[in-house]
Amino acid sequence: MDNLLASQPPLDVDDEEIINNVGDRIHDTDERYIFPEDRVRHLAATFIQHRRLESPRLTSAEAFISWFEHFTEEQLEDTQHQWHSSRTDDDILLLMTQRVECHQSHDGEAWQRVQIIGHILCNESIDHEDGLVRLCSSALQVFMAQPTRLYLTGLYLRASRLEVVVFDRSGMYSAMSFDLADTSRLLELLVSFRSMTDRDLGRSVVIQTDVHGSFITSGDSEKLYLEDRTIAQSDELVGEGTTCYRGRFTDSDPWDHVVKFKWPLTSSRPENELLRLAARRGVEGLIKLRHYQAFDRTSTLRQGYHNGPYRRIVRGSQPGSNNGVDDTTVPTDEPFEDRILTCVVTNPAGRPLRTFADPTELLIVFRDAVKAHRSLFQVGKILHRDISAQNIIIVDHTPWRGYLIDLDVAIDLSNGPTTTDNIAGTRPFMSIGILKKRRHTYRHDLESFLHVFLWVVICNGSANPPQTSRLHRWSKGTWEESAAMKLDDMREENFHIYLDEFPPRFTHFKQVAEAMRGILFPAHNGQLWTGTDGSSAVTNQIYEGIIAAIQRAIDEEVSSDTLG
Template identity: 25%
Template sequence: MTSHTIHDEQTTPVPRSRASQSSQSPSASHCDTLPYSLTGPLPHPPFTPKHDRNGGSQSTHDNVAIVKNSPSVSAPLRLGAPPSTPRASAQPLPCVATPGHASSQDSEHTFTKIGHIQQAVQCELANSWVEEEGKAFQAHLEAIIDTKYPDLDAKIQSWLNGYEDYSNAKAWTCIPSNARKEDRLYEPIVQVMNDILTEFQPPDQEKERARAAIDTHKKPFVHNNPNPADATATDETADETNDTDETDSTDTTDATASTGQTTLNSSPDITTFGNGPAATGKSYTIAYAFALNVWEIKLRLSEKLSQNDRDQVAVYAREIFIQQPNRRFVYTPLLSKRELRVIRFDRAGCYYTHKINYHEQAKFFVKLVLLVASFDEELIGYDTTVYWANEKRFLSMCAPVTYHSGTQDWKANSTEMLFDLEDRPMFSRHTIRSRGTVCWSASYGGNTYIIKDYWRADGREIEADFLKELVGVRGVGQMFAFENDRESIKEARGFNDESDMHSDSTTRTTVLGRSFMRIVVHRHGSTLEQAHSPLVLLRAIRDIVLGHRESFLERGILHRDISFNNLLLSAKLEHGAGVIIDWDMARRLIDLLSGTSTTGDARTGTRAFQSVKVLLGSPQLGHHDHMDDLESIFYVLYYILYGYDTAGRRLPDEKLGRIAKWENLSTEPGLLAESKGFFIQNDDSQELTRFDGPYSQPLCDLTEGLQKFFRPRIALANGSVGARRRTTFPPYQATQAKIDYENFLDHIDLAITKIESLPPSTPLPSPIPFSLHGFPSPPSPGKRVHDDNDDATGDSPHSPSTKRPRRGTSASDPSTPTRRSTVPINSSPLRPPPRASTSYGGDETRSERRMTITSDNDDPFQSHPVSVAPAPVRVARQRVAPYMSDATRETFGSDRATPRNIYGNQHQRPPS
């Protein structure tokens, strides 16, 4: 027989010198190559995203040079215009508690069996399964391969005519039609697939990247495996582990590792393996990390896709996404004796075909085998801008504009930038249907960055647009470059931009599309629990609040997703001692006030740190506002002070107290709001654990003061909802917002002043060492992880013998006395002596607070003198009272020269 090879001139990419990058002309830039062009050999890198040359929507304040580029894209993979924002609603947008749908994220569950993962992905993917209309998906798949290889039909027909295992009666004769067990189907199907791959293999120079279909139904694939090359089970072990024919391959025996942790395995029936620059930097082994796609074999396929089949293949797809962080989508076809069904998983959910008779449609079957094992890694589902070369990982990017700190402006760019990456991402989302966030630690031009890839839901505003407007804001992570709308899921599935995707559920729910985004931000430090002293922690919180205030009051942007992982210590002090990152859920104040909503606004933060008002989720409480974010910052601070030991390690679950309830995502939002409201309204008796000795009392006073700060607002929120409404929650007022920020900062400043006034003491235990590359990420709230260094009681070996104070009095036990530190604290107003380096004088207002560094040492984690503005001297000041409507004035009292907070008048400012 004549061999029908497919010529694919794609070559392995290699790093380029910086000189060659800078010498590229704009016309030669990969920014100008045709995205998703499948009409011939693809250049390096083969996956060229669609660029928004305008850098997203432009504000009137942006002075950005624009590079025009309007490529025409051949059908069927047409990439259209960015999604538009829905029209504004008539009413102000209410707070709605997260999550909008369930999640299979590891940190939100304890998976001890594969069945647990199946249940989680079933909930996660609910109402996101889309069935093709007519033969739309089939035609789209054929068009992809036909566009790539236009003369393939004739070659396939010629091969089928001479293939001994295919008859003119339109049947693969080697596949038994009378099989009563699945195990009779594995070998013949694998043989046909490998015959196809061998026949249409690229030229000899590509054979080191040969693809192969392998029967893996008895080979356990380890889940969440960081070292796949070391975890391949032998055939003997695999046979013992999963010696069954008819049970689902995911229901394998769960082995227990020597560490005592449960190791989960699953076994796809047939797996296509291969390597390549985007897939792997080494030869493949039997592991999800090297799986191009998986095939699930059934004796017969139901007319409608069954729930069991959905759950089974979803587990495989989820694990491929986890172990291959640069995957954009995954194919997991179902195959029976006569029929097949193509299933595609991506970040919007799942898209699948009707049943297809692959005996009668043999050419389609051949094309499908070639597509899911293509040597063009873009067609398989990889983001080929992330690739391996010489056993190192790189990321290539051609941003439309880049920020130049020297000139403090954005400049047009047409040069490909090549970033050096760590081998594994520093963070990746372990889900299917989600933003699919992946964060890479990267270096370029002598600087370190974090590159964040994520899938933005259609209708949400672009994060890069916010970050462009927040350039230069102290306390906000700064962006260097970005690429918007690199790919559209809707159009990658073959849908028109104007058409909707509807789920196959009885409700025909509209499934949101998503667009692939990339931003590059300057690398910062670890999360706040790694602060080596209370002063470092409080100064970081202070700068974060200042950055939040400027972003909201001066730039009109509200973050709305304050959480433990989004507040970081700063590696560059010019950015502040602490910074806020991750603005992809932010909203503009003008939209919140006008009631403009966007699809997907149901997610407004991380559950453990959401405010009581957001958790209540009542339209009677109005939109998300600055106080919701400040309350979230308080919960992060409390989580650190009462949920970590003196070495910066998370406490065991049994010692977390109320924090464990906050982390429990099975708790209903209403019950969680009740729990947090009870905590705010009552004195706290939980033990402060992060810092010991003389630091404990000022920190206890701080958290107690912030509880009292939020108390009136919580009471108002609780009294404004339900059938027994007693009052009306006050609307947002700009003047009141300024007062709220000042009062919150007063508490932080007073705590800083108290700690600065303490006599020198024994140095604190060093936290976990910080490194700009690969610092140990603490478990996200909700993740049940214990530190192996903790003893049986969970106490830190570094814990001093001094008993830590408990805060306040237990509301459930009024007899519990308030415990105070034995360390003497100056009871008089604490004011440090004047310093020449203090950043403001007596005449300067708090809106001008800034931190001045008095040392040349730029390491914020070393002990060096830092002059921080103390709490202001309490002097009489005239302040403008906020405007109040007649109804509000009747409820809260008349305007005053010295204003009364609209939330109430108790404990809004710390005592001097």
């Protein structure tokens, strides 16, 4: 069994992030749930009888891996799958992949072919939870390489207990658990995998491949090809798992579409509805919907099982104990989150805000993005609610340069203001009012524009701020602590701290930032006011004031370039 992953780069996600993402989205074993299904078990039984296979006698992880390596090479060599292993001092990673010829295999594609993962803990002093985190980390690698995967089976062997767990975008659940002494179940399980189809193993057919590359099929059955690399991807296992590619219809076309795969909650309003609504109402500066399709729900994939309240991991299982998921989790009151795989195709594609060519382009893009927000809010009667550095794009060769994208959490205001107090947005760019859990208003979005402006200028073309930047404070602490820090930072006497971080080529941008701060945070009785005046007169005054401040800076830039 070769070391398939020798050249694969590690994930930039630590154990704590994985626990925070998966640790409270777990379901224990449901005795009614049969795994594998009867059809596959019957095929396995026939294979075992035909080959006259005998159940092994195993008592430890080391004994299992020694037997397993010989078994897969001698008995499963003629299947469409092959097994690989990667050993460290403490554990062994197992991967079952689609079998490919040597000339078809390329570095960097290993996780794209994975069908089953497994972790064998050889060091029993490692507790159950830490080993489970390693399994979750491998699952995340698979889902990031296969963004439309429906679910993934994982094997977890610690001491003499083998657990079969299943991962999907709603969480993780225990499918079965047994002791290695139950050798007939072990043999049946491993042989069952050879008879499973891609669909049985959780691989979807949303993305297909031909000689020209990977593609999806749009509503009129036309192939839309995907660029090899993603342009945006979230590094979460449980949740929306948003992944975006550029797309085009033929080889001669530019990559002018964006194909977004995600798993939103089934209870949320589909993004396509709001995009269609915005287009119908004549909104400017917003991406256009070209295709939408919804696929599988996690509740359906779970066949009606494992859909009650979640359980969460409790730390501190005894080293050397034979505990499993059922023993190391406790019930919570959190209800099951049903999610659905969707594909949204939009255009234009654009490029990230941080790729601005020069200061003038950044100002123009920013001005147009604020104008787009005004059109969305006042003409479209839609509130965006997630203004961030990632949700403003630069579109070349068009009169309108700054576009808004992503209406995932937007709301239609045509039926009156929303009463929800759910926090929505991207943490560093959230307004003070939203951090205080107030009802979301247009002014909160405009405040987010100020935070984005400061962020993009200080980052100066990078994705993240300098190590010493005060911007890092925006992602730390509780919601209340973050609100208090931002309120303090926005005071006139403290705001210069951010302006002092502006790179030299953006020195003249300070007047734009100061103007925006003054418009958004007027002083009321000596206090910084963070409320919203929703009257038409004040609303127009705020929009026009911000746009005018940016336009003045553009005019100065153009004049300076002309004189220079």
